[in-house]
Amino acid sequence: xxxxxxxxxxxxxxxxxxxxxxxxxxxxxxxxxxxxxxxxxxxxxxxxxxxxxxxxxxxxxxxxxxxxxxxxxxxxxxxxxxxxxxxxxxxxxxxxxxxxxxxxxxxxxxxxxxxxxxxxxxxxxxxxxxxxxxxxxxxxxxxxxxxxxxxxxxxxxxxxxxxxxxxxxxxxxxxxxxxxxxxxxxxxxxxxxxxxxx
Amino acid sequence: xxxxxxxxxxxxxxxxxxxxxxxxxxxxxxxxxxxxxxxxxxxxxxxxxxxxxxxxxxxxxxxxxxxxxxxxxxxxxxxxxxxxxxxxxxxxxxxxxxxxxxxxxxxxxxxxxxxxxxxxxxxxxxxxxxxxxxxxxxxxxxxxxxxxxxxxxxxxxxxxxxxxxxxxxxxxxxxxxxxxxxxxxxxxxxxxxxxxxxxxxxxxxxxxxxxxxxxxxxxxxxxxxxxxxxxxxxxxxxxxxxxxxxxxxxxxxxxxxxxxxxxxxxxxxxxxxxxxxxxxxxxxxxxxxxxxxxxxxxxxxxxxxxxxxxxxxxxxxxxxxxxxxxxxxxxxxxxxxxxxxxxxxxxxxxxxxxxxxxxxxxxxxxxxxxxxxxxxxxxxxxxxxxxxxxxxxxxxxxxxxxxxxxxxxxxxxxxxxxxxxxxxxxxxxxxxxxxxxxxxxxxxxxxxxxxxxx
Numbered sequence: 001x002x003x004x005x006x007x008x009x010x011x012x013x014x015x016x017x018x019x020x021x022x023x024x025x026x027x028x029x030x031x032x033x034x035x036x037x038x039x040x041x042x043x044x045x046x047x048x049x050x051x052x053x054x055x056x057x058x059x060x061x062x063x064x065x066x067x068x069x070x071x072x073x074x075x076x077x078x079x080x081x082x083x084x085x086x087x088x089x090x091x092x093x094x095x096x097x098x099x100x101x102x103x104x105x106x107x108x109x110x111x112x113x114x115x116x117x118x119x120x121x122x123x124x125x126x127x128x129x130x131x132x133x134x135x136x137x138x139x140x141x142x143x144x145x146x147x148x149x150x151x152x153x154x155x156x157x158x159x160x161x162x163x164x165x166x167x168x169x170x171x172x173x174x175x176x177x178x179x180x181x182x183x184x185x186x187x188x189x190x191x192x193x194x195x196x197x198x
Numbered sequence: 199x200x201x202x203x204x205x206x207x208x209x210x211x212x213x214x215x216x217x218x219x220x221x222x223x224x225x226x227x228x229x230x231x232x233x234x235x236x237x238x239x240x241x242x243x244x245x246x247x248x249x250x251x252x253x254x255x256x257x258x259x260x261x262x263x264x265x266x267x268x269x270x271x272x273x274x275x276x277x278x279x280x281x282x283x284x285x286x287x288x289x290x291x292x293x294x295x296x297x298x299x300x301x302x303x304x305x306x307x308x309x310x311x312x313x314x315x316x317x318x319x320x321x322x323x324x325x326x327x328x329x330x331x332x333x334x335x336x337x338x339x340x341x342x343x344x345x346x347x348x349x350x351x352x353x354x355x356x357x358x359x360x361x362x363x364x365x366x367x368x369x370x371x372x373x374x375x376x377x378x379x380x381x382x383x384x385x386x387x388x389x390x391x392x393x394x395x396x397x398x399x400x401x402x403x404x405x406x407x408x409x410x411x412x413x414x415x416x417x418x419x420x421x422x423x424x425x426x427x428x429x430x431x432x433x434x435x436x437x438x439x440x441x442x443x444x445x446x447x448x449x450x451x452x453x454x455x456x457x458x459x460x461x462x463x464x465x466x467x468x469x470x471x472x473x474x475x476x477x478x479x480x481x482x483x484x485x486x487x488x489x490x491x492x493x494x495x496x497x498x499x500x501x502x503x504x505x506x507x508x509x510x511x512x513x514x515x516x517x518x519x520x521x522x523x524x525x526x527x528x529x530x531x532x533x534x535x536x537x538x539x540x541x542x543x544x545x546x547x548x549x550x551x552x553x554x555x556x557x558x559x560x561x562x563x564x565x566x567x568x569x570x571x572x573x574x575x576x577x578x579x580x581x582x583x584x585x586x587x588x589x590x591x592x593x594x595x596x597x598x599x600x601x602x603x604x605x606x607x608x609x610x611x612x613x614x615x616x617x618x619x620x621x622x623x624x625x626x627x628x629x630x631x632x633x634x635x636x637x638x639x640x641x642x643x644x645x646x647x648x649x650x651x652x
Contacts, residue, residue, distance in 0.1 A: 030233075
């Protein structure tokens with residue numbers, strides 16, 4: 001607990017210094033958050049390249065607009081929000097280009113732990129579920145189940161009421177439940193290419 | 199197991215399986231490199247750009263209210279720029295957007311201290327009406343400005359608040375409400391209220407204007423006990439004090455020969471201007487009225503200028519105060535001041551070397567212009583209604599003065615050797631009194647004797 005407080009205090013100090021224009025402090029914050037943001041963006045966009053672009057845009061924007069940050073303790077939530085909005089913009093641009101290719105790639109940095117058959121099946125199932133959801137619903141799922149954020153914070157980040165968060169979660173869970181009842185005949189291994197929409 | 203909970207767990211596990219563990223190195227490298235070339239934009243610009251959020255959002259960087267306010271401020275600034283197309287407008291736009299302090303929570307901060315801590319050089323802080331019980335130290339080049347009726351924006355030093363070290367020989371530390379320390383700051387349109395709520399300027403180059411000091415510091419009561427200022431300019435400081443009002447309380451104190459411009463201030467019932475003035479110092483256009491012992495007291499200094507001040511009803515209006523030995527006064531300029539009702543002395547220079555006293559108006563004083571042994575030019579002054587109009591004790595040059603309606607017009611003390619040229623000295627009970635041992639040089643004066651020129 002004491003360590004967590006110390007970390008929080010250190011992060012608060014870094015944010016405060018970054019707000020004052022200290023780029024070294026901002027770089028430290030980037031190091032601390034870029035992996036998480038990249039994971040979030042890749043999950044939401046279902047594409048590692050576009051996820052990378054979205055995170056880059058988000059972090060650039062975070063630096064440019066850091067003086068808008070009122071409360072240093074809100075840094076993470078603010079960053080998540082900027083990232084999700086960058087994802088939305090990326091998806092919108094992608095739709096405009098009418099590109100439907102969606103790459104699902106394996107993570108080259110993934111720990112070398114052998115998958116169990118069940119884990120692989122679950123992953124493929126979730127993958128299909130995510131791909132079938134609109135991006136706004138995917139964002140809810142990722143924030144809630146990947147970042148483990150409370151419902152109200154998910155609503156804050158996405159600028160939607162908690163009721164909408166709940167309904168989107170419910171729909172996603174219902175869809176997953178239905179999928180579990182069906183045979184996963186079309187399940188594809190991770191790393192394959194397949195069509196979908198963002 | 200609850201069904202929903204099971205599927206939630208499935209999502210959690212699946213997402214963690216799917217998520218990449220680490221971002222590519224080139225991403226973090228690129229972000230750091232590109233941001234290192236950029237500067238964060240001004241807060242008000244950042245707020246405008248911020249996407250809309252719900253009002254109760256705790257993650258909000260800028261609430262809709264702040265965003266709307268920022269847009270309004272931006273619009274206003276842009277309008278000002280278009281209208282004025284002047285330097286001031288350009289500066290406003292070039293500077294960071296204002297940080298708003300509002301005790302009621304409507305601004306970015308609720309205390310001035312927090313806002314100052316968050317500010318950077320060049321920022322402007324606007325303080326909304328309220329009583330802020332704080333001792334604020336400004337150590338950045340910022341503007342701190344009241345935004346509303348000045349009497350409603352009050353800073354009061356807390357009881358048992360911190361103190362600040364000053365150089366004055368009598369007192370080492372003073373409590374304060376506002377200190378500017380080694381910074382080039384601008385302070386305006388604020389009220390400081392209560393005896394300990396001093397403004398201390400310690401280093402840097404600060405402008406304080408439109409402040410209202412209400413009963414701040416202690417004032418001279420006529421005893422030889424030094425009291426403490428409401429505004430203290432300490433150490434190596436360049437300060438401009440303009441259009442401030444000090445009512446009751448202590449003086450404007452300038453220590454250690456600081457270069458200070460003190461102009462167009464209104465000092466009422468107690469406060470005076472006192473100090474060791476540096477060569478660039480100007481004390482001009484001030485009104486010193488109401489009750490009180492001193493007006494302008496220069497304890498020491500070189501080439502300081504005292505012009506166009508109006509001093510009414512102070513016992514000692516302009517001069518060396520109380521005989522305190524704090525160093526020489528060299529070449530002061532005392533010009534175009536209006537002094538009336540000085541129960542003791544209107545203009546007093548006991549030890550000055552060089553300098554001039556010109557074009558002043560003195561009425562209704564005990565002593566008019568009292569020079570002691572000063573070597574100084576006294577020219578073009580009008581002195582009326584005193585016990586003694588001009589008292590000379592040294593080698594001064596007295597020329598072109600009008601000395602009328604006094605008990606004694608000009609008195610030359612023992613041992614003095616002044617030069618009196620072109621003076622009009624009439625309608626006094628005694629126009630010219632030369633005491634034993636004095637050797638004045640009289641050239642082209644109009645000195646009346648019972649209505650007849652001598």
